[in-house]
Amino acid sequence: VEISGHFTPIKLIQIIQYFSLCLSVSTSVSVTLQPDWSQIFSGEKITVRCEIQGGGDTEWDYEWKTPQSTSHQTHVNYWTLSVSESSSGNYMCRGRNRRDSYSSTQWSKTFTLTVSDKPQSVLTVSPSWLSPGASVTLKCEVEHPSAGWRFYWYKTVPKLSDRLYRYELLPGSDSGTEEDSYMVHGQTHTAGYVCRAGRGEPVHNMCVYNMFCVSDFPPSASLTVSPDRVQHFTSDSVSLSCEGNSTEWRVRRFPEDSYLSPCSDWGTMTGSTCNISGLNSSAVYWCESGSGQFTNSVNITGHNMILMSPVHPVTEGQSVSLGCRLKTGQKLSNNVFFYQNDKLLQNDTRVELIISAVSKSHEGFYKCQHSGKESPQSWMTVKSDSPPTTNHRVNQTENQHNDQSSPLHGQYFN
Structure with a gap:
């Protein structure tokens, strides 16, 4: 637009405001989200874009209103952030002409972002009883089953020296599976399995880790309890012994109201036996060997x-x-x-x-x-x-909310 003639300062300002208004009216501004998921979870990376329609060849700078600040400026029409629950709130944007600081678009309509806590997942097995050598189906059920989830499947191998597990990726799940189930063929002995759900590029881990044991009866490795009963009196002394083809064992427990831990945290490990001087809560106990064996699990309670x-x-x-x-x-x-x-x-x-x-x-x-x-x-x-038949018991639920948890083969986790 070319303006000629002599104008008073007030008149010139009115002319500029007029053309700015025309520009505002002729453009449409909106805030969009990529990926366009219906549910956004804490820790995910998202891209917020300011889309301007009808601006022609105008070069824009972008001004934002966010929950964290009243003004945030960028030279490009997007910005990427790792969200947390504090990122929830209203977002608005507008474009400002780089060649004319007086001209800008109107503010976009408010875009409301809601960030939820990381979802939970549950690993189940079917059938609950099967003959050795039969197939078992693992199913990873994720809270908020919105579009975009991929599922990764692992076998667990205990690493006795530092209380860790090595998770070995199962065949066919290198790139994840769209299906939330996985079939393990020819299961003949006790083993631990894990599912992980993720989405996005690169994949961001959003699930908790769940482990269970598929155990044969009689198992190739076993846990025996002395006294030989499920329920014990509060403060009873109990011995848990691991038996099988291994020279290295550890006993682990998963209480109802606490977290996974080894015998050394609450008892005394002598050889392949864990001695507990006094029971004070209900928990699931099992043995693990350095060669990857898991015993049957036993739910032991303490009561009067x-x-x-x-x-x-x-x-x-x-x-x-x-x-x-x-x-x-x-x-x-x-x-x-x-x-x-x-x-x-x-x-x-x-x-x-x-x-x-x-x-x-x-x-x-x-x-x-x-x-x-x-x-x-x-x-x-x-x-x-x-x-002999095979049964499964849920042994462990490990909440891994650490973004460093990755699908790499051989990754170690606590």
Whole structure:
């Protein structure tokens, strides 16, 4: 636009404002997000763009209003940031003509960014019982299953020297899989597996790590408990022994209200045996060898009243006796209640629950009550009277919110 003639300063300002208004009216400004995901999680990298339509060949500088500042300027129409929950809020932008500081576009409409905490994931296995050599399907269920997730699958190998695991990438998942399931063929012994979910380029790790053991019965490596029962009295001394084809073992536990830790943190490891001087909480225990073996897992609880129940799976047709004991040693003479899956099974003068021939219908959680006191519940597994079968138990849930967790083969993790 060419303006000629003589104008007063006030008139000149009015002319400039007029042309600036025309420019503002003739352009459309908007804030966009790349990637355009419906859910954005803390730690992800995103690109915020200021899109100007109808600006012709105008060269722009860009001014932003963000939750962190009232004014942020860039020479390009985008900026990239690693978001946190504090990045949530309203974003606006406008363009300013580089050759004319008086001319600018209108402010864009407000774009609202919501950043959520990192999602959780759960690793499950199906079927829950299978014969050695059969196939097992791993499934990684991610909270907020929005578009763009890829799944990576690993086998875990313990590294005894420094409490770490080495995660070995399973075949076919180098670039991740779009499917949230993975089939392991020919599983014959105990092993730990991990799933990881990620998205974006480069891939940003967004999941938690979950590990479970697929264990045969009898397993190639085993954990034995002394005294040989699932429930123990609070402050009882308990020994956990690892057996199998290895000279190096460690015992690990995963409490209900804490984190994964080795025997050296809460007991004394002597050879392949972990001695605990006093139980104070419920936890899952298992053994790991340097060669990558995992034993069966045992859920051990500490309480003042306990249910006497089988530690290992029982075979269909066998007779099973369940009892109830108090830490005080007081003899229970009558009025003992026995429950299966919270359903009352027996309420009479008998102090034991005797099942003459167990079947699959007897599998479940059991507990007992007496004089207002209640034992923890314990799971009783019933296996078919056929060749050895395989079961799985969830052993560990490790929250890895560290962005350094990468899909590299052989990566070590705590």
